[in-house]
Amino acid sequence: MTAELTTISAHRASYERRFQRVIDYVHENLDRELDLIQLAEIACMSPYHWHRIYQSFYGESLTATVKRLRLQRAAALLAKTEQPIEQVARACGYPNLQSFTRIFSSVYGMPPAKYRKQGSHVQFSASPTIRSSTMFTVVIKEIEALHLLGLPHQGDYMGIGQAFDQLQGIAASRQLFGPHSRSIGIYWDDPSLVEEAQLRSYACLVVSAEQQANQAKAPLQAYDIAAAKCAVLQCQGPYSDMHAAYEWLFGVWLPASGYEAADVAVYEEYLNDPRETSPLELRTDIYLTLRVD
Incomplete structure (x- = not known):
């Protein structure tokens, strides 16, 4: 590598590290007022x-x-907990309940209290009779092998957005976006068996084999998904729905399907960009690898 390329690479890595510090700080302080001047100093x-x-x-x-991260956290808390709405608002950086309700309603199409009772997550977590009679789309597909570059995340699966935000900056810095680009989240552990703090996941970008070979440098790690037969649950709605969607996939669909799950991590593909898409319009495919005898 020439001295000029070495300098460019070092400068790019410096930008990546500085923006990672900003992303980490934002994710860890969503309940506080975030000052742009202070964030510039962190960067x-x-x-x-x-x-x-x-x-x-x-x-x-x-x-x-x-705004996006605060509302994603709020939707997850509303769907997964019984915390009072005022407490949810404070945990997401909204000390004023009225402003929280107004902003949440403008993005999610209904106020927080109604979302908790009637949001799209409810259809997955309804009684077994209702869930069994509700039609969700599951498609059986033969999946080709995928080459990935990604960042690990440990902890609450809803927190993987922090790794994805870091990945976005690194991918832009290294010009990794192209015709192969697809966003994939890999989830290793069963949240019902593993403590939340120990849950392991990967935020990944599908790349070409050449990009993977050339760019598997810290902090990015290479990972491959083998070709396989998969059941693909097609979901639309906020990411906070995912936990309930998994319960439906494993508790309702799989036992009645005639298939067996392979001993392989489940992964998700995010079909549109949360930066440009309403949470209600987000489309996610959940891939469950099936055992082939």
């Missing part, structure tokens, strides 16, 4: 220019990132 960049650089890396403004 060690000019307060005048850094926000423009951030937007070019991540495809959205920092303000839009914070």
Whole structure:
């Protein structure tokens, strides 16, 4: 590698590290007021220019990132817990319940209390009789092998967005986006058996074999998904629905399907971009690898 390429690579890595610090700080402080000047200091960049650089890396403004992450956290808390709505609002950086209700309603199409009772997650977690009679789309597919580059995440699966946000910046820095690009989340552990803090997952980008060979450098790790027969559950709606969707897939569909699950991690493919798509319009395919005798 020439001295010029070495310098470019080092400069790119510096940007990646600085934006990772910003992403980490934002995810860990969503319940606090986030000051753009302070974030510029964390990024060690000019307060005048850094926000423009951030937007070019991540495809959205920092303000839009914070709003998206806060509302994703709120939807997950509403779907998974019985926390009072005022407490949910505070945990997501909204000390004013009225403003939280207004902003949540504008994005999710209904106020928080109604979302908790009638949101799309409810259809998956309804009684067995209702779930069995509800038609969700599961397609059996032969999947080709995939080459991936990704970042590990440990902890609550809903927190994998932090790894995906970091991956977005690194992929933009290394010009990894192209015709092969697809966003994949790999989930190793069963949340009913493994403590939340120990759950393992990977935020991944599908790349070409050449890109994988050339770019599997820290912090990115290479991973391959083998060709297989898979049951694919097609979902539409907020990511907070995913836990209930898994319960339906394993508790209702699989026992009646005649198939057996292979001893392989489940993975998800995200078919549209949460930066550009309403949570109600997000499309996710859940891939369950099937045993072939």
